[in-house]
Structures are given as C-alpha cells and as structure tokens.
Amino acid sequence: MGQVSVKVNMPVAADKVWQTLKDFGGMNKWAPGIAQLSLTGTGVGAVRTMTFQDGSRVKERLESLNDDSRSLTYTILESTLPVEGYVASLTVRDLGPTRCEVEWFSTFRARGAAEEDVSRMLTLGYRRSLSGLQKSLQR
DSSP: OOEEEEEESSOOHHHHHHHHOOOTTTTGGGSEEEEEEEEEEESSEEEEEEETSSSSSEEEEEEETTTTTTTTEEEEEEEEESEEEEEEEEEEEEEETTTEEEEEEEEEHHHHHHHHHHHHHHHHHHHHHHEEEEEEEEO
C-alpha cells in the first residue's frame, strides 16, 4: 500500500483556510486544472465529481468532517487515475494568528502503474492544489 503526505505552511489564519477546505463542492475555486465540478448531497456522504482539463475524471465521497480538529477525510469511488482503495485526509493546524500548516495525506493501491510513479503524481497534484489554495486566500 502506498502513501503520500504533503505538508505546507501558509501565511494565512487556520480558520480562513479551513472555511475554504471544508467546502467539499468548492475545490474548483482554488485548485488548478479542474474543468468541471458537480456535487451531489451535502455534508458527510456528499459526492463530488470532477473532470480535469486533461479529460481525466474522479468521483469522491466525503467520509468525515470535523470542525474541532479542522480535518476531513474522503475516498475515491471511481477514477481514471491509476489508484484503488484511495483514502485521503486534509488537516489544518494553527501555527499562530496568521499562520497554519495544511497536511494532505493519502493511502492507496497503485493500479496499472508503479507505486512510485503514482506517489510522484499525487505529490505533485497536492502541491499544485495547495499552492492554488494559498494564492486564492491571499488575494
């Protein structure tokens, strides 16, 4: 089983970051490369379907959402990505009034690709998305 962890420090208050991240249907507002996003349902159990600019698709379900710990967990239900058994979490940690750390952690099984290649792809995707998040919050 593969796993990826990306931690990024942001010069943004933890609560501000969390308010954006917990909007499960709003990822297209800050993550680059999403051509279309639709959301079915609300809260835990909601399902988002994203189509990326390269034509790849992913359908994800929100499994948990905790405001106290500023964390959420989601799973991939269907995907053109080379993964199965994918479970990811996002956590925001307060580092002071105007600073926080965001961690994006996932476990997965590679499907039709080397685990190292999938890990590299996910790491790059998480870093790009978190960079987009930071830029959107600093505007």
